Amino acid sequence: MDNVISFGGREFFSFGSRDYCLMVLLLLFSRGMDILSTWVATPNLVLEGNPLAKKMGWRWGIMVSVGIAFGMAFWLSTTIAVSTMSVLVAARNFQSAWLMRSMGEDHYREWHVTRIQETRATLYLFCLAGNTLLTAAVGAAIILFSRTIIPFSIGMGVVGYAIAVAFYTMLAVWRLRRAAVHREKRQQGASAILMNGGSLKAPLADSCACETGDYPGK
Numbered sequence: 001m002d003n004v005i006s007f008g009g010r011e012f013f014s015f016g017s018r019d020y021c022l023m024v025l026l027l028l029f030s031r032g033m034d035i036l037s038t039w040v041a042t043p044n045l046v047l048e049g050n051p052l053a054k055k056m057g058w059r060w061g062i063m064v065s066v067g068i069a070f071g072m073a074f075w076l077s078t079t080i081a082v083s084t085m086s087v088l089v090a091a092r093n094f095q096s097a098w099l100m101r102s103m104g105e106d107h108y109r110e111w112h113v114t115r116i117q118e119t120r121a122t123l124y125l126f127c128l129a130g131n132t133l134l135t136a137a138v139g140a141a142i143i144l145f146s147r148t149i150i151p152f153s154i155g156m157g158v159v160g161y162a163i164a165v166a167f168y169t170m171l172a173v174w175r176l177r178r179a180a181v182h183r184e185k186r187q188q189g190a191s192a193i194l195m196n197g198g199s200l201k202a203p204l205a206d207s208c209a210c211e212t213g214d215y216p217g218k
Contacts, residue, residue: 027083033087
């Protein structure tokens with residue numbers, strides 16, 4: 001590879017070199033697929049499982065992705081790992097994007113949340129562990145038997161993807177459970193007021209509406 005500079009025992013591409021530009025294109029493609037698959041699945045970001053990405057919105061999300069492409073393209077290993085993660089996330093999104101779009105974001109979220117609430121927590125967590133741990137095992141095997149930097153970085157990307165899916169899914173489920181507890185407490189408080197002969201004023205009635213929580217694991 002051309003224009004490779006050694007820095008602190010590591011090698012990275014010089015800015016503007018051919019390989020640097022190739023890494024930028026690879027990151028733009030992989031991050032672009034992630035963004036495109038998200039847009040197909042949830043154009044209003046209702047089903048976005050990453051709270052930070054949901055808060056940033058499309059404009060800032062695209063700008064950050066472009067910044068990541070130009071900032072990480074100096075390192076081959078980082079580029080390969082991030083690109084692997086992004087492509088796997090995009091593939092996961094595309095798998096159910098057609099269903100999310102056809103049902104509508106709000107309707108799909110309500111349907112999915114209902115399915116989770118009707119499922120035993122142990123069964124749901126067991127299936128989540130099977131999904132993420134088996135995926136991470138594939139990545140770990142690639143790392144273990146790799147002899148060059150490219151397959152090693154791909155393995156790191158696979159493991160990182162599995163960790164991200166587990167983390168954001170667990171975060172969404174935790175928020176869902178917390179929202180359900182808050183709703184139950186509010187309903188109990190409202191029932192107690194009615195039993196004591198009180199009346200529900202508008203602010204209290206409005207506060208009884210429960211947030212549905214973020215969609216677990218888009």
